[in-house]
Amino acid sequence: MCAVSLFTACAKKNEKVETPVNVKTARLSNVDIENAALFSGEISAGKDIALSFLSPGKVLSVNVNDGDYVQEGQILATIDSTDAKNIFNAAQAKLDQANDAYNRYLPMHEDGNMSEIDWKKVDVSRDEAVAGFNVAKHTLDNCIMTAPAAGYISGKHINMDETAAPGIPVLRILSLDTLYADISIPVNEINLVKPGMSAVVSISGKANINAKVFDVDVSADPLTRTYKARILLPNQGEDILPGMLCNVYIVESTGSRHNIISVPATALNLGADGKYFVYTIDETSSRVKRQSVEINGFSGDSILVTEGISEGDLIVTEGTQKLDDGALVSVM
Numbered sequence: 001m002c003a004v005s006l007f008t009a010c011a012k013k014n015e016k017v018e019t020p021v022n023v024k025t026a027r028l029s030n031v032d033i034e035n036a037a038l039f040s041g042e043i044s045a046g047k048d049i050a051l052s053f054l055s056p057g058k059v060l061s062v063n064v065n066d067g068d069y070v071q072e073g074q075i076l077a078t079i080d081s082t083d084a085k086n087i088f089n090a091a092q093a094k095l096d097q098a099n100d101a102y103n104r105y106l107p108m109h110e111d112g113n114m115s116e117i118d119w120k121k122v123d124v125s126r127d128e129a130v131a132g133f134n135v136a137k138h139t140l141d142n143c144i145m146t147a148p149a150a151g152y153i154s155g156k157h158i159n160m161d162e163t164a165a166p167g168i169p170v171l172r173i174l175s176l177d178t179l180y181a182d183i184s185i186p187v188n189e190i191n192l193v194k195p196g197m198s199a200v201v202s203i204s205g206k207a208n209i210n211a212k213v214f215d216v217d218v219s220a221d222p223l224t225r226t227y228k229a230r231i232l233l234p235n236q237g238e239d240i241l242p243g244m245l246c247n248v249y250i251v252e253s254t255g256s257r258h259n260i261i262s263v264p265a266t267a268l269n270l271g272a273d274g275k276y277f278v279y280t281i282d283e284t285s286s287r288v289k290r291q292s293v294e295i296n297g298f299s300g301d302s303i304l305v306t307e308g309i310s311e312g313d314l315i316v317t318e319g320t321q322k323l324d325d326g327a328l329v330s331v332m
Contacts, residue, residue, distance in 0.1 A: 020330035023288075023319035025281060028261055030311050037192055038295065039183040041231070043203070043244040046178025047149060050169035053079055054142040059162045064171070066156050070147045076171060079164050081143035084136070091129070091136035098129035151175040154242075174242055179233040180214065183248050184226035190216070193250055199231050202247040202303075203240065204270045209233055213250065247295075261309060262302035267317045268295070278309060279316040279323055281331075288316060290325040 057079030064076050105122050108114040151173040158170035181201045185193055193216055201209040214232035221228065231248055233240065267278050276295055279288040293308030309315065316323065323329070 018328050020286065020328040021319060021322045022332050023279075023316045023323070023329045024332050025314050026264060026267065026317045028263065028309060028311055028313045028315060030261055037189060037250050039185065039248045039250065041181045041183035041201075041246050041248045043233075043240055043242050043246060044180050044182050044230075045151075045174040045176060045242045046180065047151065047173070047175035048242075049148060049151070049173045049175075050155075051076070051145055051148075051171045051173065052167050052169045053145065053164045054139050055079075055084060055166050057081070057083070057143060057164055059158055059160050059164055062156075062158055062160055064153045064156070066153055068153045070150065070153060070173065072147055072150050074147045075144060076147055076153075077145045077158055079143050081140060084140040084143050088133075088136040088140045091133040095129040095133040098126040102126045145171070147173060149173060149175055176241070179240055179242070181211065181231040181233060181246050181248050183229050183231065184221070184224060185216070185229055186226055187220065190227050193229055198251050200249045201231060201233060202249070202265070203244055206239065208265055209240075261305045261311060263293075263305055263309070263315060264317045265303055267315050267320065268293075268303050269320055278305075279320055280309065281314045281316065281329060283314060286329055286331075288323055288325070288327050288329055 060078045060080055062077045063074075064070060070076065101122050105114060105119065109119045109122075152175075153171060154174050155169070155172040158164065164170060181199075193213060195213050195215055197213045199211045199213055201211050203209070211231045211233050214230045216229040217227045220226060263278060269277050269279075271277055271292075275292055277290050277292045280291045281288055291308050294306045295303050316329070319329075319332075
């Protein structure tokens with residue numbers, strides 16, 4: 001009897017008790033909402049500046065890395081300026097010689113003791129020397145790369161002791177003061193999108209962003225035959241970064257409305273397969289089911305759903321990050 005009691009006690013001790021996950025829910029119903037068009041997009045920086053050297057040279061220093069924030073005028077990198085200095089010195093000597101000739105012959109020209117042809121040669125020679133000097137100085141100054149604007153370093157393709165090639169970008173500066181959501185619009189929908197229209201930008205894991213259509217291209221991309229549009233985002237600090245994928249919902253200017261199911265944005269999840277899903281609740285077992293859905297637009301803070309769920313379904317609106325398919329839940 002003692003052995004049986006001990007076995008029973010151990011079995012009860014090892015028995016795993018499933019703890020339900022606390023969630024909030026919503027009962028689905030059809031609603032009459034304003035129609036909106038859905039587009040896929042990508043976040044881009046307001047300024048994307050590519051930087052390169054004007055002349056070849058050995059890289060002597062690189063003072064930044066990807067992700068560094070730099071101020072306007074900050075030194076980013078330098079190359080060997082020996083050749084550039086020699087060219088500059090030669091240009092300086094030629095300019096000094098041209099200026100000396102100009103100053104010596106100017107009184108003769110003013111007194112009429114010099115022909116116009118000879119004076120023109122002196123004047124042109126001086127102009128050519130000035131132009132050559134300016135080019136040489138610009139090339140020498142370019143051996144020190146400075147930031148033309150404040151922003152974040154991206155796309156670093158330069159290291160010490162390498163040889164920089166002229167005109168090949170080695171650094172990029174991204175200014176995040178202004179951000180855009182770039183979308184491509186098919187030709188059959190281009191008339192639906194106009195500058196100034198209201199839009200909502202949805203980024204996975206972020207709160208929806210109310211925005212405006214900034215501009216729309218008037219010519220199509222020759223390869224994709226789509227039109228590019230930019231959605232201007234309000235200042236988001238460092239939370240939103242270039243390259244993030246997004247969905248953009250644009251309210252149709254016709255103001256048309258239709259009857260459809262909408263779900264709170266907090267209920268919508270994006271799977272690893274790139275498909276959206278929600279968790280529905282079996283009210284008999286209190287367990288959730290992962291249900292794929294098709295979306296097509298927005299209404300306020302809600303997402304329009306065209307397939308996958310029906311009116312009357314009970315879905316999870318908060319606490320989805322703790323759930324897996326078949327999890328036991330407790331409605332808060």
